[in-house]
Amino acid sequence: MRFIHFEEIDSTNLEARRLAEEGQTGPVWISADAQTVGKGRRGREWVSKTGNLYCTGLYLHPEDLASAARLSFVAAIALAETLEQYIDPDLISIKWPNDVLVDGKKIAGILLESGTSGDKLWIAIGMGVNLMHHPENTERPATHLLEHIKIEQMTGPEPIFTGNRPVLATLAARFDHWRDIYLTSGFADIKKAWAERAMGLGETVTARLSNREIVGLAMGLDDDGALRMKLENGEIEKIHAGDVFFSPTAL
Numbered sequence: 001m002r003f004i005h006f007e008e009i010d011s012t013n014l015e016a017r018r019l020a021e022e023g024q025t026g027p028v029w030i031s032a033d034a035q036t037v038g039k040g041r042r043g044r045e046w047v048s049k050t051g052n053l054y055c056t057g058l059y060l061h062p063e064d065l066a067s068a069a070r071l072s073f074v075a076a077i078a079l080a081e082t083l084e085q086y087i088d089p090d091l092i093s094i095k096w097p098n099d100v101l102v103d104g105k106k107i108a109g110i111l112l113e114s115g116t117s118g119d120k121l122w123i124a125i126g127m128g129v130n131l132m133h134h135p136e137n138t139e140r141p142a143t144h145l146l147e148h149i150k151i152e153q154m155t156g157p158e159p160i161f162t163g164n165r166p167v168l169a170t171l172a173a174r175f176d177h178w179r180d181i182y183l184t185s186g187f188a189d190i191k192k193a194w195a196e197r198a199m200g201l202g203e204t205v206t207a208r209l210s211n212r213e214i215v216g217l218a219m220g221l222d223d224d225g226a227l228r229m230k231l232e233n234g235e236i237e238k239i240h241a242g243d244v245f246f247s248p249t250a251l
């Protein structure tokens with residue numbers, strides 16, 4: 001595995017795109033201590049001050065774009081497993097589609113981008129992990145890793161947490177592990193590993209779509225990565241894009 005690290009960069013996703021457009025195909029992991037134009041989903045900014053991990057894995061993807069999109073679930077599992085090395089696994093959950101939460105608060109985000117180079121499809125899996133700090137005044141509560149590590153774990157001869165590079169090493173290895181499973185055995189194992197950590201399956205959720213809101217029971221992932229929701233009338237609706245909220249309203 002190749003790693004390239006920058007003290008500061010515009011965005012590791014943008015660097016991945018530049019490399020791909022130059023004809024580099026990876027696999028390579030690009031990381032930075034800080035980003036000047038960190039990008040979040042839906043055109044939002046990802047505040048990227050020193051102390052956290054900002055990284056992007058560039059890979060060729062041997063299958064189609066729909067299959068590439070499901071790598072975001074692979075990334076979420078890899079992120080959850082990486083955090084498990086540091087903190088109580090019971091605190092960690094994944095909220096559909098791929099927000100990773102600790103104690104119900106967002107600790108990491110994933111931005112997957114793709115393009116073609118010749119006839120080859122490349123993907124850039126960007127991940128931001130709050131290690132030392134988290135942004136304030138976010139739409140939803142956020143947290144960071146150090147907030148959940150006990151003082152005894154940091155003050156011994158081998159402190160458990162020593163910065164962003166070891167976190168990236170684990171994350172890249174866990175991503176590769178689950179990507180191999182995905183490419184050799186398909187999405188079923190990924191669905192299972194995702195569901196084991198998913199927040200709120202079997203519970204009532206409200207999905208805010210672009211033009212309406214629906215309320216239903218969160219049932220699990222469909223084969224295409226959509227969230228299956230059971231509506232009050234018993235019908236199953238598949239949510240492909242939108243924000244999911246857990247609501248106290250019982251059906």
Ligand code: BTN
Pocket residue numbers: 010011012013014035037038039040041042044046053054055056108109110111126127128129
């Ligand atoms: C989200 O909005 O939840 C996704 C955030 C993704 C942020 C990461 S940080 C590393 C990589 N480079 C970027 O510019 N964005 C992603």
